[in-house]
Amino acid sequence: MQDLEQPVMNLTTSDKQTLIKNWAEGYKSQLNEYNYEIENIEGEIPHELEGTIFRNGPGKFEVNGQKFGHIFDGDGMICRIAFSQGKAYFQNSYVRTEGYLAEKKAGKILYRGFGTQKPGGFLANIFDIKFKNAANTNVLHWGDKLLAMWEGGKPHQLNPQTLETIGLDDLNGLLDPNKSFSAHPKIIDDVLVNFGVQGITNQQLVIWELDKNGNKLKEKSFPMEGFAFLHDMLITPNYYIFIQHPFKIGALPFLFGFQSIEQCFGFDKNKPAKIIVISRHEDNQMNIIEGDSFFGFHHGNAWEKDDHIYFQSCCSDVYPQMTQENSDMSKIAYDKFPTSNLYQFKVSLTSPKVTREKLDNRGCEFPCVHPNWVGKENRYIYMNVTDNNNGGGPLQNIIKLDLTGEATQVWNPSPTAFAGEPIFVPHPEKNGEDDGWLVSLVYDSSTNKSYLAILSAQDINQVVAKLHLSHHIPHGFHGTWTSKAFI
Ligand SMILES: [Fe+2]
Numbered sequence: 001m002q003d004l005e006q007p008v009m010n011l012t013t014s015d016k017q018t019l020i021k022n023w024a025e026g027y028k029s030q031l032n033e034y035n036y037e038i039e040n041i042e043g044e045i046p047h048e049l050e051g052t053i054f055r056n057g058p059g060k061f062e063v064n065g066q067k068f069g070h071i072f073d074g075d076g077m078i079c080r081i082a083f084s085q086g087k088a089y090f091q092n093s094y095v096r097t098e099g100y101l102a103e104k105k106a107g108k109i110l111y112r113g114f115g116t117q118k119p120g121g122f123l124a125n126i127f128d129i130k131f132k133n134a135a136n137t138n139v140l141h142w143g144d145k146l147l148a149m150w151e152g153g154k155p156h157q158l159n160p161q162t163l164e165t166i167g168l169d170d171l172n173g174l175l176d177p178n179k180s181f182s183a184h185p186k187i188i189d190d191v192l193v194n195f196g197v198q199g200i201t202n203q204q205l206v207i208w209e210l211d212k213n214g215n216k217l218k219e220k221s222f223p224m225e226g227f228a229f230l231h232d233m234l235i236t237p238n239y240y241i242f243i244q245h246p247f248k249i250g251a252l253p254f255l256f257g258f259q260s261i262e263q264c265f266g267f268d269k270n271k272p273a274k275i276i277v278i279s280r281h282e283d284n285q286m287n288i289i290e291g292d293s294f295f296g297f298h299h300g301n302a303w304e305k306d307d308h309i310y311f312q313s314c315c316s317d318v319y320p321q322m323t324q325e326n327s328d329m330s331k332i333a334y335d336k337f338p339t340s341n342l343y344q345f346k347v348s349l350t351s352p353k354v355t356r357e358k359l360d361n362r363g364c365e366f367p368c369v370h371p372n373w374v375g376k377e378n379r380y381i382y383m384n385v386t387d388n389n390n391g392g393g394p395l396q397n398i399i400k401l402d403l404t405g406e407a408t409q410v411w412n413p414s415p416t417a418f419a420g421e422p423i424f425v426p427h428p429e430k431n432g433e434d435d436g437w438l439v440s441l442v443y444d445s446s447t448n449k450s451y452l453a454i455l456s457a458q459d460i461n462q463v464v465a466k467l468h469l470s471h472h473i474p475h476g477f478h479g480t481w482t483s484k485a486f487i
Contacts (some may be wrong), residue, residue, distance in 0.1 A: 016334070022416050022445035023394035024330035029060035034471065035091040038452075040080075043465035044435070045086050045454065048428050051483040052082045052160070052450070053439055056139040056148055057476020059094055064107040067459050068262055070115025070322050071329070073183070075100045076136030076148050076156075079441065079482070081452055084485040088452070088467050091383035093163035093421075094155050095148045098131035103259060114152070115262040115322055121439060125257030137183035138478035142192055143214025145169065149183035151196075151231065156434055158225065162485045163358070173295070174216055175210060181208075183478065184298075186235040188375045191217065191233050195242070198223070200251055200261070202305040203228050204283055204451035209241055217418075229265070234302035234311050236375045240278045240383070241302055241311060241347075245295045246271035253419065267319040269293045275347055275354050277309065289347055291354040295319045297339060300367040303377045309347040314364050315356070324381060339363040342383070364422035366478070370433050370457075379403055380434055381459045387412060398440060400460045411460045413453065416446040418475065424457065425481045434458045439440040439481070441473055448472050 050278045058074020061067060068074060076095040081088055099111045109118055111132035131152040138420065140147045140155075147155035147169060159170040175181055178198065180480055185194035192210040197203050211216040227249040234241035248266040253259040272290035279285035298311030303470040316338035342364050343356045363386035369378045381401045386393035397420050400409045415418050427435040438455040452467040 002234055013487055019387075019415075020332060020334065020394060021330050023396070023418050024328075025445045025448065026418055026472070027329045028472065028474065029061060029062065029074075030077065030092070030472060030474055031060060033093050034469075036089070036374070036470070038088045038090050038467045038469065039472070041088070041465055042467035042468070045088055045465050045467070046087050047081060049083045049425065049437065050428070051425070051481060052080060052484050052486045053423060053425075053479055053481055054139040054141060054146065054160075054266065055079045055423070055441060055476055055479030056136055057474060058134070058136045059092070059474060060251055061474075063103045063109050066109045066119055068109070068113060070262060072136075073116040073132065073134055073475075074111030074136055074294075074300070075235035076138055078148060078158060079476070079479075080160075080163060080469070080486060082485045082487045084487060085485050089487050090469060091163055092473065093158075095135040095158065096131075097133055097135050097156060098283065099365075103132075103227045112260065115260045116157075117257075124133065124255035127255065128257070129255065131261075131401075136309060136477065139187075139479070140185060140480055141482040141484070143210070143212065145214060145423075149181065149185075151180060151182045151184070153180050155181055160484075163385075163426060170212070172214060172216075174210075174219075178349065179206065180231070182230070182259045185230040186233060186374060187371065188235050193240065193349050194234075195230070195233055196241070197228055199226070200227075200249065203328065205230070205242070207362050208281075210265070215373075218280075220278070222366035222423060230343075231297045232299045234299045236302050236304045236309060240280060240311060241299075241309060242276040242278070243296065243313065244274040244276055246273060246293055246317070246456065259262060262322065265319060265321065266336075267295065267321070270319050270453070275345070277346070277349070279484045285445060287352075289352045289354045291345070293317075293357065295338070298340075298367060300342065300381050300383075301369045301374060301376075301378045303375060304349075305377060307349045310377070311345050311347075313345060314367060314383075316340045334394075337392055339386070341365065342381070344403075358402070360385070360399070362386050362399065363392055363395070364399070365395055368422060368424050370424050370426060370436065372431075373433055378433065380457075382424060382438055382460075384419060384421060385410070394418060397440060398455065398460060400434070400438075400457070409460045411455060411463075413442050414444065414446070416441050417444040419453065420476055421478055422455075423479050423481055428483070437464060441476065443472060443475060
């Protein structure tokens, strides 16, 4: 395990303010759509790197000067970087959702969102329970479909060649009109596993498995007890794992138009989080094990060993609640804002027992492992971390955390730059756990531009190439790699 006592970077208040201000610059909208070959390249793109990175995230955060109440409500914009024969090609395009098109035409906010109220007070919002599907959270290329994903609704299908929006997709009839499909699928042994939480009250958890052509292999459904806000999941060869954090919801202020749904979330730090372990192969076999109280958006990897399940998760003490009033990212008080740290969990399969151990003191999000290690015991885990090891701050660096404690590495792009989610691209001809590259879109506030960093996964301080874009891309969420080059 890691030595958690590492040097603490002591920043002055003024340094911290500058850091947060620089980071918040990355939440400026990018209204333009581009399509060009990237010519400003430092280093060299490896010739083995043939394929495409797709990445999703909010591209704009307002309509005609009216700001959305939460970054989670920004309109989804897909970035595509295709690699072929040592060259790279960039394209970005907004997902033409019903809400994006209608708000663009109207020139004002027309929809409520996760943390957004329509302007005009409660009378403008009362009894309006339709959210805008922002299509902004993840993007997946599966079964020859490119899907922009958002956890509260159906995915939008796009043409991977042109990034044109085709429309809402029900996955060959899998999703009936009211079903939502989470933005955090897992892929294990060429099977796509995903879930959806249906409804706000009397919720149902639905889990699907799809083959590589997108055909349904399995569907399971379970009623949820209490309010479940499930963003991510974990998978092993035999189990689905979910964490139900101790939320409660009082939805009346939302219904009557006074508050966004996110403002109605209550977090009870005196109640346990529930680890939900569901058999992939047996019907109706679900075990719920109560652990500490904590919150976490993102989980790492899970595996089974000696009658236990092990997994990693980014955990904070409480839910990091935003409100429409404090949604200005440059004013976040990180000293008080809940910060996630990576923990490793050990869950007994024979008794109701779970323990957890902190692996690193840096604030973290967006963990990933080599795709072939999903569901298997991993030595390395890669993620974004803060540039200090004492908690709060913007995500800036990329860490390769070695769970043996021997060879942890941290890459800092620069004091003014902020790395996005690292996406692991496996080396096509090598099979080691760190054979491949980490690819990350980096926003640099000193130039107000972004670049794609290609790091060697063996030595993440070996920057293989920086592909400089001619503009900025706002901080985003999740992306994916496919070995098909879409140019
Ligand atoms: Fe996420």
